[in-house]
């Protein structure tokens with residue numbers, strides 16, 4: 212093999228070029244078509260039976276979605292990817308492609324609210340039991356595993372707890388138990404790390420956040436590392452798939468069964484917006500991380516701020532693991548404590564630049580009071596396991612000039 216063939220493009224370059232054809236349109240074409248026709252009945256039969264390539268119907272596959280899928284698979288080093296209608300759709304399908312009624316999953320207790328609700332309440336109605344444990348306590352995670360466990364699920368950085376599980380250690384734990392490690396890497400993005408290299412077998416993203424980058428559309432993705440051996444008595448539903456598709460078994464079952472049957476495909480227009488947005492991910496993440504460092508430095512020294520929780524602060528219990536895994540970049544999200552709900556509300560009401568809304572990963576600085584909004588339906592106990600307190604404000608730092616964000620926070624703190 213020539214040297215040229217072995218050369219591997221870096222993530223920064225794949226963000227821009229990954230999956231594009233060498234000639235033709237330089238932006239991903241939006242194929243806004245529900246279905247795809249063939250001249251002969253035989254050709255369409257071949258596509259349906261998988262004997263020939265081709266698209267059938269956008270719920271099953273679409274050329275625009277495929278461009279996003281290819282770029283994400285390249286970025287994560289995966290053997291396949293599936294673009295879904297939202298991050299929640301990606302998590303739902305990823306879990307249901309592995310666990311079935313009667314099975315258990317072991318999940319981090321530090322989760323995005325929607326994921327917690329899915330695992331604790333919705334999946335329970337369909338016979339899948341989630342056991343929650345602190346993902347940074349390996350013994351607690353280990354004791355949650357039983358012979359019914361079918362996967363371990365964690366967020367690369369917990370939203371909004373800002374804890375940073377040691378993924379290589381968790382991968383070891385999962386693999387010793389004969390189950391895959393599923394990682395929601397929304398907060399770190401493929402730019403901070405390729406979590407496959409830490410042992411993640413299945414990776415999910417809410418592409419609505421940093422990948423889109425400008426808050427223009429909802430989407431999600433599931434990436435299959437191709438690392439897990441599904442030919443195991445624990446996964447009876449994979450018997451035929453593992454034999455036929457080998458390391459593509461998860462992706463094949465996803466595409467042929469769950470993606471098609473649940474109907475949670477991404478909209479092609481949204482996938483186009485994701486492929487536009489993702490091109491600047493490296494630049495934006497550098498700025499998000501830099502701004503988060505500047506703003507947390509300011510807030511940490513401010514007398515009206517009780518505490519700042521950001522893995523990039525040396526005071527964080529997660530600093531060491533975060534530094535080891537993510538190369539000194541700590542993401543764009545952090546939380547602060549202002550003493551009480553009333554003071555947190557006054558701070559939010561006093562902001563002039565930062566937006567008060569339920570989202571993260573936008574180019575704009577965003578804030579929210581999680582306890583009264585995204586976590587308002589949970590019990591006090593559940594909120595506390597998720598790291599949500601009454602005095603807490605979550606900040607998703609944008610890419611504005613850092614002095615302007617600091618100025619906005621400073622004038623709002625005067626009103627607290």
Ligand SMILES: *Cc1c(COP(=O)(O)O)cnc(C)c1O
Nearest residue numbers: 297298299323370397417419430
């Ligand atoms: C937003 C988010 C999700 C859900 O994604 P949607 O696109 O809103 O469905 C899942 N995980 C994390 C960490 C998130 O921040």
